[in-house]
Amino acid sequence: MQTEQTPARPFGMRDKLGYMFGDFGNDFTFIFASSFLMVFYTKVLGISGGMVGTLFLVARFADAFTDVTMGRIVDSAKPAGDGKFRCWIRRMCGPVALSSFLMYQSALADAAMWVKIIYMYGTYLLWGSIFYTSINIPYGSMASAITADPGERTALSTFRSIGATLAGLFIGVGTPLFIYTTDADGNQIVRGGGAFTIVAGLFSLLAVICYLLCYRLTTERVHVEKAAGGRRITLAETLAAVFQSRALLGIIGAAIFLLLSQLLISSMNNFVYPEYFKSAEGISLFTMISTAVMLFIVAPISVPLSRKVGKKEGSVAGMLLAGCSYALMYFLHIKNLWAFLLLSAVGYLGLGFFNTVIWANITDVIDDQEVRTGQREDGTVYAVYSFARKAGQALAGGVGGWALDIIGYEPASAVQTDAVIEGLFATATLVPAAGFFIVALLLWFVYPLNRQKVAENVSILKERRAQAG
Numbered sequence: 001m002q003t004e005q006t007p008a009r010p011f012g013m014r015d016k017l018g019y020m021f022g023d024f025g026n027d028f029t030f031i032f033a034s035s036f037l038m039v040f041y042t043k044v045l046g047i048s049g050g051m052v053g054t055l056f057l058v059a060r061f062a063d064a065f066t067d068v069t070m071g072r073i074v075d076s077a078k079p080a081g082d083g084k085f086r087c088w089i090r091r092m093c094g095p096v097a098l099s100s101f102l103m104y105q106s107a108l109a110d111a112a113m114w115v116k117i118i119y120m121y122g123t124y125l126l127w128g129s130i131f132y133t134s135i136n137i138p139y140g141s142m143a144s145a146i147t148a149d150p151g152e153r154t155a156l157s158t159f160r161s162i163g164a165t166l167a168g169l170f171i172g173v174g175t176p177l178f179i180y181t182t183d184a185d186g187n188q189i190v191r192g193g194g195a196f197t198i199v200a201g202l203f204s205l206l207a208v209i210c211y212l213l214c215y216r217l218t219t220e221r222v223h224v225e226k227a228a229g230g231r232r233i234t235l236a237e238t239l240a241a242v243f244q245s246r247a248l249l250g251i252i253g254a255a256i257f258l259l260l261s262q263l264l265i266s267s268m269n270n271f272v273y274p275e276y277f278k279s280a281e282g283i284s285l286f287t288m289i290s291t292a293v294m295l296f297i298v299a300p301i302s303v304p305l306s307r308k309v310g311k312k313e314g315s316v317a318g319m320l321l322a323g324c325s326y327a328l329m330y331f332l333h334i335k336n337l338w339a340f341l342l343l344s345a346v347g348y349l350g351l352g353f354f355n356t357v358i359w360a361n362i363t364d365v366i367d368d369q370e371v372r373t374g375q376r377e378d379g380t381v382y383a384v385y386s387f388a389r390k391a392g393q394a395l396a397g398g399v400g401g402w403a404l405d406i407i408g409y410e411p412a413s414a415v416q417t418d419a420v421i422e423g424l425f426a427t428a429t430l431v432p433a434a435g436f437f438i439v440a441l442l443l444w445f446v447y448p449l450n451r452q453k454v455a456e457n458v459s460i461l462k463e464r465r466a467q468a469g
Helices: 014-046 049-076 088-104 106-110 113-141 150-179 195-217 235-242 244-274 281-309 311-332 337-373 378-406 418-445 451-468
Strands: 001-002 180-182 189-192 222-224
Touching: 014 049, 014 088, 014 113, 014 150, 014 189, 014 195, 014 244, 014 378, 014 451, 049 113, 049 180, 049 378, 088 113, 088 195, 106 113, 113 235, 113 378, 150 180, 150 195, 150 281, 244 281, 244 311, 244 337, 244 378, 244 418, 281 311, 281 337, 311 418, 311 451, 337 378, 337 418, 337 451, 378 418
Parallel strands: none
Antiparallel strands: 001 222, 180 189
16 A cells, blocks of 8 residues: 655656656666677677677576565565665665676686686676666666656656666767777777776766766655555565566566567667668767657657557557568668668657656556555566566577677678678668567557556545545
């Protein structure tokens, strides 16, 4: 059940900005890893793409335990003096930033391959499966404690997406300009020395600053607690109830294929632009254009559009638009950089809406779970969803890494064959297109929380809390 705490300052822009900075902090390590870790492992350390893809899948098996364990800890732990969720941001911002920095140590480039592989597994699992989980699960669950109002939660989701977009802009534009250079033959290559290590250190420092801003600017107003007098619900019972939720299963499926498609695009862009279009600057241009679409078109219309047509309904239309855009790129076999960027922008116009409201969808799922079972398990539900997102991330890395091996990509070679370059283009366009179409189907046929159902759940919970209060 939820009860209002001692009166605090009203919900407002300070909370939205604070929540935005939380995802900004997350993505200084998450987006950096999603976009460039494959490049670091293959081009700097010389590890095969297949080996890296296997790492990502192994890590997700670890996450199946650590995510749910952290969600359970958050749900069962007594609130600290600074809240039930905010305290974890204070505790874990330093460890997650340091562990991210440790992944990008260019000094290991000349080490024995077995040393590099052990170091790769150890540092990646430390960052992703332990420390990132320990801050991301409480941060994502915190929206329920900042406000109980559905409209305000949608605003938090929008500002969270803005934070991710700004982080993506900073990382996507600046990083390629710093880590790529041109050799004597005009080929785009990764800069030697400690370039990656320096960039990772800067991003880790900025992540800590953003986390602390999130901690200082947000306020927990809603106390999430168990119903008085009830027995303690076991983890097995909680998970059984969670996986009986059609809403959660639908959003999990959609999240897996969304992340698979979106992160595969981010990862493969680091190969497509330098090798297919012969322009590493294309990575930065893509980031700037997609960011402009998110900030100046999608973000301003997301809240009014979700109120008018519904989050589910608008997301389905957006995914169909994204799928059509990337399918068109593949079948037209576009060779002009600007035409490719234009269709990418159209795709991100559709993708952006779902990305903007998806965190509000999770609070809708949590509400639906409470309506059905009478139990509110914010941390556990969010942890299960977080694991699904990481599974999508792993699939993106796995598919990307395996595809590099299948098409014959040679990390040590500055020039790839025509067949390899064509394979890169297909992986960066056709595979994401298929993923976006699958997301649309899952949202339409499996995920049940349309605009009417969400309104019904809000009304039911409001009446229950009025009776309990």
